[in-house]
Amino acid sequence: MLENYGTFGRRIRSAVLGGGASLQFYMIPANLLINKANYVSTGVWAKKALKEAKFVGNVNVIASSEDKNFNYIPQNIAVEQDADYIHFTTNNTIYGTEFKENQVPNAGKVPLISDMSSDLFALKRDFSKYSLIYAGAQKNIGPAGVTLVVIKKSLLENSRKELPSMINYQTHINDDSMFNTPPAFPIYVVGRTFKWIMKQGGLEVIEENNYKKANVLYDYMDANNDFYKPTVTSKDDRSLMNVTFNLNSPELEAKFIEEAKKRYNMTNLKGHRSVGGVRASIYNACPIEWVEALVKFMEEFKAENK
Amino acid sequence: MLENYGTFGRRIRSAVLGGGASLQFYMIPANLLINKANYVSTGVWAKKALKEAKFVGNVNVIASSEDKNFNYIPQNIAVEQDADYIHFTTNNTIYGTEFKENQVPNAGKVPLISDMSSDLFALKRDFSKYSLIYAGAQKNIGPAGVTLVVIKKSLLENSRKELPSMINYQTHINDDSMFNTPPAFPIYVVGRTFKWIMKQGGLEVIEENNYKKANVLYDYMDANNDFYKPTVTSKDDRSLMNVTFNLNSPELEAKFIEEAKKRYNMTNLKGHRSVGGVRASIYNACPIEWVEALVKFMEEFKAENK
Numbered sequence: 001m002l003e004n005y006g007t008f009g010r011r012i013r014s015a016v017l018g019g020g021a022s023l024q025f026y027m028i029p030a031n032l033l034i035n036k037a038n039y040v041s042t043g044v045w046a047k048k049a050l051k052e053a054k055f056v057g058n059v060n061v062i063a064s065s066e067d068k069n070f071n072y073i074p075q076n077i078a079v080e081q082d083a084d085y086i087h088f089t090t091n092n093t094i095y096g097t098e099f100k101e102n103q104v105p106n107a108g109k110v111p112l113i114s115d116m117s118s119d120l121f122a123l124k125r126d127f128s129k130y131s132l133i134y135a136g137a138q139k140n141i142g143p144a145g146v147t148l149v150v151i152k153k154s155l156l157e158n159s160r161k162e163l164p165s166m167i168n169y170q171t172h173i174n175d176d177s178m179f180n181t182p183p184a185f186p187i188y189v190v191g192r193t194f195k196w197i198m199k200q201g202g203l204e205v206i207e208e209n210n211y212k213k214a215n216v217l218y219d220y221m222d223a224n225n226d227f228y229k230p231t232v233t234s235k236d237d238r239s240l241m242n243v244t245f246n247l248n249s250p251e252l253e254a255k256f257i258e259e260a261k262k263r264y265n266m267t268n269l270k271g272h273r274s275v276g277g278v279r280a281s282i283y284n285a286c287p288i289e290w291v292e293a294l295v296k297f298m299e300e301f302k303a304e305n306k
Numbered sequence: 307m308l309e310n311y312g313t314f315g316r317r318i319r320s321a322v323l324g325g326g327a328s329l330q331f332y333m334i335p336a337n338l339l340i341n342k343a344n345y346v347s348t349g350v351w352a353k354k355a356l357k358e359a360k361f362v363g364n365v366n367v368i369a370s371s372e373d374k375n376f377n378y379i380p381q382n383i384a385v386e387q388d389a390d391y392i393h394f395t396t397n398n399t400i401y402g403t404e405f406k407e408n409q410v411p412n413a414g415k416v417p418l419i420s421d422m423s424s425d426l427f428a429l430k431r432d433f434s435k436y437s438l439i440y441a442g443a444q445k446n447i448g449p450a451g452v453t454l455v456v457i458k459k460s461l462l463e464n465s466r467k468e469l470p471s472m473i474n475y476q477t478h479i480n481d482d483s484m485f486n487t488p489p490a491f492p493i494y495v496v497g498r499t500f501k502w503i504m505k506q507g508g509l510e511v512i513e514e515n516n517y518k519k520a521n522v523l524y525d526y527m528d529a530n531n532d533f534y535k536p537t538v539t540s541k542d543d544r545s546l547m548n549v550t551f552n553l554n555s556p557e558l559e560a561k562f563i564e565e566a567k568k569r570y571n572m573t574n575l576k577g578h579r580s581v582g583g584v585r586a587s588i589y590n591a592c593p594i595e596w597v598e599a600l601v602k603f604m605e606e607f608k609a610e611n612k
Contacts, residue, residue: 019325019472020486026470048471055470138487145451145489164332164361165354166325180326181444183451183489 020147021117021136025049028087028113028132029056030167031159038062038083040105043070043092044274049115053087062086063105069275070095073237077105084158085111085131091119094272096230096244096279097237101125111155119241120148121197122284123207131155139241140284142190145183197284206284210240213282213291217243220295227302231277246277253278256301264297326453327423327442331355334393334419334438335362336473337465344368344389346411349376349398350580355421359393368392369411375581376401379543383411390464391417391437397425399445400578402536402550402585403543407431417461425547426454427503428590429513437461445547446590448496451489503590512590516546519588519597523549526601533608537583552583559583562607570603 025048029037036058039050042065053059060083063074070092079086086107091098098119105112111131120135127133131152138144149169156169165171171179200206218238221228231244247253253271256278260266271277282291331354335343342364345356348371359365366389369380376398385392392413397404404425411418417437426441433439437458444450457475471477477485506512524544527534537550553559559577562584566572577583588597 019329022486023325023329023472026472030470052470052472055468136487143489143491144487145492162361164336164358166329166332166358180328181442181450183449183492185449185491186451186489 020144021045021115021134022048024115024134024147024149025052026055027167027169028085028134029053029059030163031169032085032111032113032132032155033057033059034084034158034160036060036080036083038080038086038110040064040074040077040086040088041066042073042089042097042099043095044272045092045094045115045117046089049087049089065097070097071231072234073097073099073103075103079105079107079110081108081110083110085113087113087115089115089117090125091116091122091239091241093118093239093242093281094244094275094279096232096239096242098239098241100236103236104129111152118283119239121194121203121206122210122241124203137186137190140193142193143186146186146190148190209288210282210284213286213288214238214240214243216288216291216295217280217282220298221245224298224302227306228298231275241281241283243280243282244271244275244277245279250276252305255305259301260294260297264293266294266297326450327351327421327440328354330421330440330453330455331358332361333473333475334391334440335359335365336469337475338391338417338419338438338461339363339365340390340464340466342366342386342389344386344392344416346370346380346383346392346394347372348379348395348403348405349401350578351398351400351421351423352395355393355395371403376403377537378540379403379405379409381409385411385413385416387414387416389416391419393419393421395421395423396431397422397428397545397547399424399545399548399587400550400581400585402538402545402548404545404547406542409542410435417458424589425545427500427509427512428516428547430509443492443496446499448499449492452492452496454496515594516588516590519592519594520544520546520549522594522597522601523586523588526604527551530604530608533612534604537581547587547589549586549588550577550581550583551585556582558611561611565607566600566603570599572600572603 029052033053033056037053039053039059039061040063041047041050041061050059060080062079063077065072065074086105088105112129113132114130116133117136118139121140132155134147134149135141137146151169197206218230221230229246231246232238247256257269260269269278269280271279280294335358339359339362343359345359345365345367346369347353347356347367356365366386368385369383371378371380392411394411418435419438420436422439423442424445427446438461440453440455443452462475503512524536527536535552537552538544553562563575566575575584575586577585586600
């Protein structure tokens, strides 16, 4: 599928691995961090990736949005041209921010590496400019237990060679992702999901739907921001996958979450404990009708509690 | 379930991890190999475990059956009492050998670690004497994509503390196996399989059935060893899971495998390419009727080709 959306062609290898994105946090620096790496810190998962890299070698955090509790996407990120690679996280599930493709750091000649766990195949990207992308399956591509890793072959030319077999990307490439017994059932479902994406009309249509879905929520909140306040104020930085917002008090937020469940059985609306508030996760599998139902409830709840 | 068959009780932690047994080959020495480790080399998988340990530190191979192409279980294994641990593989799928519980090395005070990927819950064992057992699920406990690791808490007292998070057993213990999103569906099926085992009557009954199944084959071959020759001659060393044997020529073996498929749709009888011959894998899920059907075909084939 990637071939339709980039120019990787025969210059890439993809692998399906167990261990989740969390294992990639370590495998990336273990294979590729020789002198120093650049990391962008835009949330909890970005920081987790950063933490594992520090076990391996020198890391420079070249941009961060931690000063405002990660509620924006850093602009004009300057990548050090002698870095082994730059790593960033496309979508930040807890904070509701997302790098759209035009916000992605200009890496120059430095290999661009991205954790796309929470928005791979939710929108179009210029995959050709990435040297490594990875994604735990469980948001948009399949059940938990499988991780997709796509590597530009040339990336491994300067990689560390002396590594435990499972940690070494070359092992999985040599053995066609079957060095260990692969998680067969999750992989099968991923294949079915890819077919579903193609049947929808591919990423073109998927992206269009995701913008529609997210805008139903964001537009309503922007028109009602005396009551519903999106945590991400810059429209460009807002996630298509995780819409985070606050009401005027934690008590009102708790009531909102409780009533949503009681009246319409809408669950999991509570924001992550590190930010509080409300979070609506509207991944590929969530139809627009569910988003419209949420907005309907929001109108109802506002009328009763304003 | 383990509590019924050992005395681990509250002194253990179990974890479910992705990445397969192959990741454990590295995690075990990464966490536990400080000075030196003892390994027993009884087949391809035992050697793979050994190989990864050598990335970490000193390894002594204290017993091996490689001199006879791994067709026996080494006896009277002397464990170095200053080793950090001793590692062995209970069942050797390619070579058809298996440590029965009375053949397991006497580790003394050295932590006993075992890869039970291919016979965990196929027979009773004294689990209380092991410090760490692990098993990829895909033989007897569930679908590929999940690995069961059971650790005696005291084992980690002297473990290496500075490790990448995913590689560190303590991470998974602290986070109750949910540091990364666990492979939920494979875990669910493992739970169902455990219930099935209990419903059969537990390991008592499972073991009895497995002996019955294996003996149907071994007894027939021992009575017909002019034609069918078990590769493992010592009866004590023979695997309950993988019954390996030769016929009088590679051509006859090829014909046997072909006819089994053609006449009765019996597949996957070809021995591993490193040993050749024939292999019947009769894991827990294989009913005795299938084994009896194989013997019936063996009689038929012998009558036609002797």
